[in-house]
Amino acid sequence: MDIVLTQGDITRHIADAIVNAANSSLLGGGGVDGAIHRTGGPEILAACRRLRDSTLPGGLPTGQAVATTAGRLPARHVIHVVGPVYSPREDRSHLLASCYREALAVADTLAARSVAFPAVSAGVYGWPIEDAARIALRTVRGTPTGVQQAVFVLFGTEAYDAFQAAIDAPD
Numbered sequence: 001m002d003i004v005l006t007q008g009d010i011t012r013h014i015a016d017a018i019v020n021a022a023n024s025s026l027l028g029g030g031g032v033d034g035a036i037h038r039t040g041g042p043e044i045l046a047a048c049r050r051l052r053d054s055t056l057p058g059g060l061p062t063g064q065a066v067a068t069t070a071g072r073l074p075a076r077h078v079i080h081v082v083g084p085v086y087s088p089r090e091d092r093s094h095l096l097a098s099c100y101r102e103a104l105a106v107a108d109t110l111a112a113r114s115v116a117f118p119a120v121s122a123g124v125y126g127w128p129i130e131d132a133a134r135i136a137l138r139t140v141r142g143t144p145t146g147v148q149q150a151v152f153v154l155f156g157t158e159a160y161d162a163f164q165a166a167i168d169a170p171d
Contacts, residue, residue, distance in 0.1 A: 002149045003140060005167060007160040010153040011039035014074045016112035017067070018153075019103050021120045022080040024059035026052060026066075031123045032155075036078060040071035044078060063098030065106045077110050079103045083121030086128065093135055096121055100139040107147050114149040119159050129159055133166035 010018055010032060021032040026048035028037040037044055047068035052059065060066055065081045081099040084092040099120045107115045119136065121127035140150050154160040 001140070001145065001147055003137065003167065004149065004151045005154065005160060005163050006151060007154050007157065009035070009155065010116055010118050011035050011073055013116040013151065013153045015114040015116040015149075015151060016075065017077040017079050017107050017110060017114075018070065018073065018075045018116040019065075019118060019120070020078050020080045021083055021118050021123065021125075022060065024061065024082050026056065026060055026080055032118045036073065040073045040078065043069050043071035044073075048080070063095040063102065065099065065102035067106050067110055075116070077112065079106050079110075079115070081120060083125055083127070086121060086126040093131075096127065096132065096135050097139040100136055101143050104140070104143045104145040104147055104150075108145055112147060114151065115147050116151045116153045119152070119154055119163070122159065129162040130166070133159075133163040134169075137163065137166050 020036045023029045060082050062082045062084050067077045067079050070078045081103050083099050084095040119132050122129045122132040
């Protein structure tokens with residue numbers, strides 16, 4: 001798999017699927033989640049409401065993934081994941097890694113060959129960006145998948161620099 005880093009706005013990225021750092025309600029929020037819902041339009045919210053009314057009445061659990069339409073985004077699908085809130089007292093890194101593994105598994109069911117990822121949990125959920133980058137890259141590299149290109153679309157210089165350092169670091 002080809003792994004690419006870019007700095008920018010994930011809602012403008014062209015890919016088969018983009019990953020949304022969602023909250024468990026799937027009904028929109030701030031950060032990446034809010035941007036995806038705003039830019040993608042009402043089709044994404046309608047699809048999320050259908051999921052809540054059927055298979056996910058309690059919301060999407062942390063570490064899991066589910067796909068919807070991408071609405072007006074330049075992608076075919078949105079893969080929603082719920083990242084963990086960072087805790088210095090409890091190791092939740094397995095849940096963060098699960099977001100990336102599950103997103104790739106869902107991408108495979110969609111026959112997606114290109115997937116764009118944000119830095120899951122590294123915004124309002126408070127995960128330290130250097131650790132988030134290390135977990136994200138290690139997990140994506142180590143997950144068997146049919147995805148041919150994983151693009152990390154990073155908002156801001158700090159996130160880009162952290163991912164660049166992590167991608168250059170020896171495993």
